[in-house]
Amino acid sequence: MKTARLFLSILAAFMLFVGYGSNAQNKITTDIRSQDTKHTYPPSYDIIYTLGDSCLGAGHEQHDGNLHANGYGILSDSAKIVQKMRPASYPWQYTKICVGFMSVSGAPANFNYNIIMYDSASTGPGINLLYMSPTQTITTPPAYPLYQWYSSTVSMPVINSGAVYIGVQYDDNPNILVYVAADENAGTTLWPGFYSTALTAPPVWTTLQTAFASYKALGLRAEGQSPVSACVNTYTHQLSNSIVLFQAVCAVSPTVGWVAGATATVRKTINGGNTWTDANPNTGVITGDIYNITAVDANNAWVTTSAAATFIYRTTNGGTNWTQVFTQTGGFIDGMVFTTVNNGFAYGDPVGGRWSLWKTTNGGVTWDSTGLYVPQAGSEAGWNNSIKIKGTNIWFGTNNSRVYHSTNSGANWTFGTTGDANSYSLQFNDVNNGLVGTGVMNKTTNGGTTYTTLTAPGFNNVTGLAGANSTYYWFVRGDSLFATTNSGTNWSMSFADTKGLWGVDVTALNNGCGIGWAVGDSGKIIRINVDTLVGIQPIGNGVPNIYRLAQNYPNPFNPNTKIAFDIPKAGIVNMVVYDLLGRDVATLVNEFKQAGRYNVDFNALNLASGVYFYRITAGDFVETKKMLLIK
Secondary structure: OOOOOOOHHHHHHHHHHHOOOOOOOOOOOOOHHHHOOOOOOOHHHHHHHHOOOOOOOOOEOOOOOOOOOOOOOOOOOOOEEEEEEOOOOOOEEEEEEEEEEOEOOOOOOEEEEEEEEEEEEOOEEEEEEEEEOOOEEEEOOOEOOOOEEEEEEOOOOOEOOOOEEEEEEEOOOOOOOOOOOOOOOOOOOOOOOOEEEOOOOOOOEEEOOHHHHHOOOOOEEEEEEOOOOOOOEEEEEEOOOOOOOEEEEEEOOOOOEEEEEHHHEEEEEOOOOOOOEEOOOOOOOOOOOEEEEEEOOOOOEEEEEEOOEEEEEEEOOOOOOOEEEEEEEOOOEEEEEEOOOOOEEEEEEEEOOEEEEEEEOOOOOOOEOOOOOOEOOOOOOOOOOOEEEEOOEEEEEOOOOEEEEEOOOOOOOEEEEOOOOOOOEEEEOOOOOEEEEOOOEEEEOOOOOOOEEEOOOOOOOEEEEEEOOOOOEEEEEOOEEEEEOOOOOOOEEEEEOOOOEEEEEEEEOOOOOEEEEEEEHHHOEEEEEEOOEEEEEEOOOOOOOOOEEOOOEOOOEOOEEEEEEEEOOOEEEEEEEEOOOOOEEEEEEEEEEOOEEEEEEEEOOOOOOEEEEEEEEEOOEEEEEEEEEOO
16 A cells, blocks of 8 residues: 555554554653653654644644644554544534644655544444545645644534544545544543444444553544534424324434324334334234334334333334333333433333333343332322433433432432422433423423423423423423523424424434424324525626536535536526435525526535435526435
């Protein structure tokens, strides 16, 4: 591989830790190396350490104590390596990434690289590639002993909680991925070192060198900000092909949703609600009314019913078949949450003087209550769907003014009191901030230790709550749906109907906006959507000679891209985006335009990953091109 020597000088530092050996000198100075008596350091370390960082401004990640200095390089011919980063606040959106590069004799003058970002799992990087930047090109990087930061403006997803793993890949050979960076922060398990994955899908992560966590080292910087643009939601009816009472809803993604209710009715959509299909066609297995539904994708879902006994049913094929996986005589399972296809938690009314709390680690095939002991206080019980999970934090509501809370996945529990008897619904957007719906609305900013009462509009009980980021919430009561963008300081009525609404759920888009559904009586389904954002700008003052539709850039994109077009004559211009089924998913231009060159900004926040087509019609000119959205 011809770029194999590009990071040779920096690579020496890594080789020392994995036992390859080196002729490096032992440099003991006043920096952090003086605390490390186990390793030697190559001369390139001094260059990296003393380099000032002019790449970033205020608000950047300060993972190295704001020294703007530490860094190591890693070269890997068959892997990509990412490092952990935790946003300064939530919601947070990274806007610039800086990577340190140097070259050695014989290195190519030009090469390409991409910024990549993976989600976070409890044990390290997750399996979902959240973002890949357009290809960046470096021309003639400085030669050793010089070293320089290169910045890339990025459009990454909004981060609403937890950490992310950001890295760099470059593709001198399209099948070779290489990354330059290290992890840091001495004495804490939050920064366990390098992670690498071979070119597999999903990725299989390996910790390369946990020794890096014993001292500070960093070769990649990130800058970002809290998004300030407001979300613009729209609300529309969708046809459910049912007239039953829907009591539960689960918004898996902008396109995948499940609803359930009376007489074992289950409906599912995989296209954002354009069509809802029967997800329990083989009736007879599920008995009774469904009070709660949870799902992780279009195939794996779980429902619970209760009559003389309580039951949990599971499907792994999109609802074609359901299997009973749990029952408890005299019980009533109020709600379930699955955080992965295997890991789930269920809570139900107390049986025998203790709350009915259950875990599964095999997708609901078996359930275990070992170690999940919470004694019943008086005659307290729970409410349908009144449960939320954020990481290792679990909350569930009661009819006894208590909201129970565990910070360690159910091993230990405390409770806060709302001042109102019933906690019909609750939503926590992060581990500190949440709302609890009763006959009024209660708010907590400390994870549920204490609550204060909010003024909330409407009448009847708050039977459903949902949230998208730290400040956006929705709730239903009676026949109305209400929304707030500032954690309940102000509310607006978003939708009103003649039928009662019972549940609401949303999922967060890349910009932190929420998209999902509210459900209720007589088969009611209300879509909570986000406007697709489009901007059209003229380019220069010249008049082109011919019609032209350019390829969108970047492509692939997530979620923003630009489309340029030329029109030599004034007239009506129409540009529409279609999905693979030929459905119109966005209108980008539909107006009279003067002759000229134009750019269209297209933001596909409410669209799923996949191939799309955009077509322009201007006079007799018609042209169609393909683009790829990757989220």
